[in-house]
Amino acid sequence: MSDFKGILMGMGNPLLDISADVGQDMLDKYDLKLDSAVLAEEKHLPVYKELIEKYNAGFIAGGATQNSIRVAQWMLKASGMENATAFMGCVGSDEYAKTLEDCACKDGVLVNYMKDESTPTGTCAVLVKDGERSLCANLAAANNFKKSHLETDVSKAIYSSAQFFYIAGFFLTVSVESLELIAEHAVVENKTFCLNLSAPFIIDFFADAVATAIPYADYLFCNESEAETYAKKHDLGDDLKEVALKIAAMPKKNEKRPRIVVFTQGSKSTIVACEGKVTEYAVEPLEKEKLVDTNGAGDAFVGGFLSELVQGKDIEDCVKAGHWSAKYIIQQPGTTIDKPCDYKA
Numbered sequence: 324m325s326d327f328k329g330i331l332m333g334m335g336n337p338l339l340d341i342s343a344d345v346g347q348d349m350l351d352k353y354d355l356k357l358d359s360a361v362l363a364e365e366k367h368l369p370v371y372k373e374l375i376e377k378y379n380a381g382f383i384a385g386g387a388t389q390n391s392i393r394v395a396q397w398m399l400k401a402s403g404m405e406n407a408t409a410f411m412g413c414v415g416s417d418e419y420a421k422t423l424e425d426c427a428c429k430d431g432v433l434v435n436y437m438k439d440e441s442t443p444t445g446t447c448a449v450l451v452k453d454g455e456r457s458l459c460a461n462l463a464a465a466n467n468f469k470k471s472h473l474e475t476d477v478s479k480a481i482y483s484s485a486q487f488f489y490i491a492g493f494f495l496t497v498s499v500e501s502l503e504l505i506a507e508h509a510v511v512e513n514k515t516f517c518l519n520l521s522a523p524f525i526i527d528f529f530a531d532a533v534a535t536a537i538p539y540a541d542y543l544f545c546n547e548s549e550a551e552t553y554a555k556k557h558d559l560g561d562d563l564k565e566v567a568l569k570i571a572a573m574p575k576k577n578e579k580r581p582r583i584v585v586f587t588q589g590s591k592s593t594i595v596a597c598e599g600k601v602t603e604y605a606v607e608p609l610e611k612e613k614l615v616d617t618n619g620a621g622d623a624f625v626g627g628f629l630s631e632l633v634q635g636k637d638i639e640d641c642v643k644a645g646h647w648s649a650k651y652i653i654q655q656p657g658t659t660i661d662k663p664c665d666y667k668a
Contacts, residue, residue: 327433329407330633331395332485334505335388335494336465337412337436339419341371342449342656343378349450350457358548358617360458360522362496363448367459370448383659384426385447386412386465387491387521387622390658393430394626394648395633400431401664402634409433409481413468413497419444420464430660435481437472439464454614454653462497470501486514487633489625492521495532506539510577515632519625520545523552530556538576542632544625547588563588564603567596583638587624587649589617593642604642609650619658624649631668640668 350356353370361367374380384393389410396408410427414420414436423444427434445465450457472478482488488505495502509516518540520526526533526549533553537543545553547563554566563586571584586594592603627648631641647666652658 327409327481327484329409329433330485331392331408331487331489331629332410332482333388333392333408333489334411334501335491336386336445336460336462336497337389337410337414337423338386338445338447338460338462338465339423340383340385340447340449341374341380342383342451343374343380345374345378345450345452347452350452353459355450355457355459357452357455357457360460361524363459363461367448368461370459371446371461374448374450381656382422383656384423385449385658386445387493387519388412388489389423389427389432390619390622391489391491391626391629392432393427393658393660394623394652395630396431397660397664398627398630398644398648398666399633401666402630404634405431406433407633409435409485411435411437411472411478411481413437413439413464413466413472415442415444415464416440417444419446433481435477437468439467442467454617456617460493466497468498468501470498470504473501473504482508487517487629488514489517489519489629491519492525492533492536495525495529495536499532499535502536506536506576510539513577513579515541516577517542517544517629519543520549520553523549526552526556537570538574541575541577541580541582543570543582543584545586546621547586547591550586564594564596564601567594568599568601571596571598585628585642587621593646595638595642597638602638604639604646606646607650609653613654615654615656617653619652620649622658623652636668644668
C-alpha cells in the first residue's frame with residue numbers, strides 16, 4: 324500500500340448509501356426535503372431500517388469525496404491511468420466497511436481507511452422521488468477520523484506521492500485539523516488543493532471551518548444553492564457571476580497560482596471565475612425520461628473535472644468532462660459505475 328505512485332488523493336466521509344424510491348409521505352414523516360442534504364438527528368434514525376425493510380433499498384458505495392475519486396479513477400483508467408487515485412476516511416469494522424472497500428478497490432481506488440472498532444460504518448439515507456433526492460447522513464464512524472491517521476507511514480507515503488488533493492466540505496464537520504495538515508502540505512510543496520462547499524448547512528453552521536479552509540483552495544466547487552447561501556451569509560450580492568469573481572479574488576495561502584471558482588447549476592450553464600474573468604459553459608440537456616436519480620451528480624461532475632485536471636488539460640476540457648460524467652451518473656441509481664468509461668475528450 325505504501326508503494327502508491329498515484330496522482331490524486333481524496334479525504335472525506337466514507338458512507339454506504341441506502342437508496343430507495345419513496346413517496347412524499349416518507350419525506351414528510353422524517354421532515355426531509357428534496358434536493359437537500361442534512362446530518363441525521365434523533366428523529367431521522369429509524370429511516371435507515373425503514374428503507375431497507377419496506378422499500379427494498381439498494382446499497383451503493385457513497386460519501387461525496389469517495390464518489391468523486393471513484394468517478395475520477397473510472398475516467399482516468401479510460402486514459403490509461405490505472406491506480407492513479409487514493410482515498411482516506413474512517414469506517415467501522417463491519418460488513419458495511421467491507422462493502423465500501425470492495426467497491427472502491429473494484430473501481431481502482433486505493434483506500435487507506437482508518438478503522439474504528441467501536442463504531443459502525445456511516446450510512447446515508449437516499450430518498451428518491453421523481454428523480455430528485457434527499458440525503459440524510461448518519462456519519463457514525465466517519466465522524467471519528469483523526470489527524471493521527473495521517474501521521475502513519477502509509478498515509479505519509481500516499482499524500483507525499485499525490486500532486487492533487489480533493490476534500491468535500493462535509494469533512495469540515497469531522498476534522499478540520501486533518502484538512503489543514505493536507506492543505507499546508509499542498510502549499511509548501513506547491514501542489515493543487517481542491518475544496519467543495521458541499522451543502523448550505525455546512526456554510527451556515529460550520530462557518531469558522533469554511534473560513535479556515537477557503538484560503539487553501541486553488542479550486543473551489545459548489546452548486547447554485549450553496550453559492551447563494553454563501554453569498555447571503557457574506558453579503559456578496561445576488562449575481563452568481565459576481566459572487567464567483569469575489570470568491571476567486573479572496574486571499575489565498577498559495578499565491579503562486581490564482582483561485583478558480585466553479586459553480587454548477589444543474590441543467591443551467593456552469594460558471595467559472597478566475598482572475599477577474601467569468602466564463603459560462605452550457606450543459607447539454609438530458610431527456611427527462613432518461614433521468615433516474617440526481618444523487619451523485621455534483622460528485623460525478625467533480626470527478627470528471629479532476630480526471631482532466633490531473634492530466635494537465637485546460638478548464639474547458641475539465642468542465643466538458645465534468646458535464647459528461649454528471650450526465651452519465653444521473654442516468655444511474657446513485658453513483659453506480661458498472662461499465663468501462665467510454666468518454667472521448
